[in-house]
Amino acid sequence: MITIGSDIPTIGCIKANAHALARYAALCQEAGIVPMIEPEVLINGDHSIERCQEVTARNLRVVFQELAEQEVMLEGTILKTSMVISGLKAPNRAGVTEVADRTVQTLMRTVPPALGGVVFLSGGQGNVESTAHLSAMNQRWGDKTPWNMTFSYARALQQPALDIWGPDNSKVEEAQQAFLTRAKMNSLASTGDYTEESEKAA
Secondary structure, eight states: OBOOOSSOSOHHHHHHHHHHHHHHHHHHHHTTOOOEEOOOBOOOSSOOHHHHHHHHHHHHHHHHHHHHHTTOOGGGOEEEEOOOOOOTTOSSOOOHHHHHHHHHHHHHHHSOTTOSEEEEOOTTOOHHHHHHHHHHHHHHHTTTOSSOEEEOOSHHHHHHHHHHHTTOGGGHHHHHHHHHHHHHHHHHHTTTOOOHHHHHHO
């Protein structure tokens, strides 16, 4: 995980993290397993979206350089990445369209087309926020990227169900429905078909 701050991340931190990911990927492939590498740039902090884009681009360039040095087959690798997004405490957080455009532009500049696929982590975004960002990426860029862009969310799928189920074990079915709803919304987002109306109809 990469944290953005006034003097961080250092290039040493980025290289060490990237090397560990590349060794993991190489070992997975030696064992016949498809590696899912996760060079996450954390959403914590007050950084601007411009600063996040700069750090994310640098991080991904180093990651793919390390993957090449470890002779990792990109066609058999999945990138699980964070979005280019303003920090949670940023005074003026970027909107959905800007997040979508800056994220995909960064990927197009740094990620080789041979990669097996791109999946996003929600990384502390709100449940609906992360869905809207993914859908905007696919609406605006889905036919221009060499790889599919989909979701690998945990909290953004599970949190509504946990909020319902945690306090009351009798609400199992309601919790299951909440999880199913988030799964359906993100399924729509992975093809760019999600809208605000989708949430209202769910």
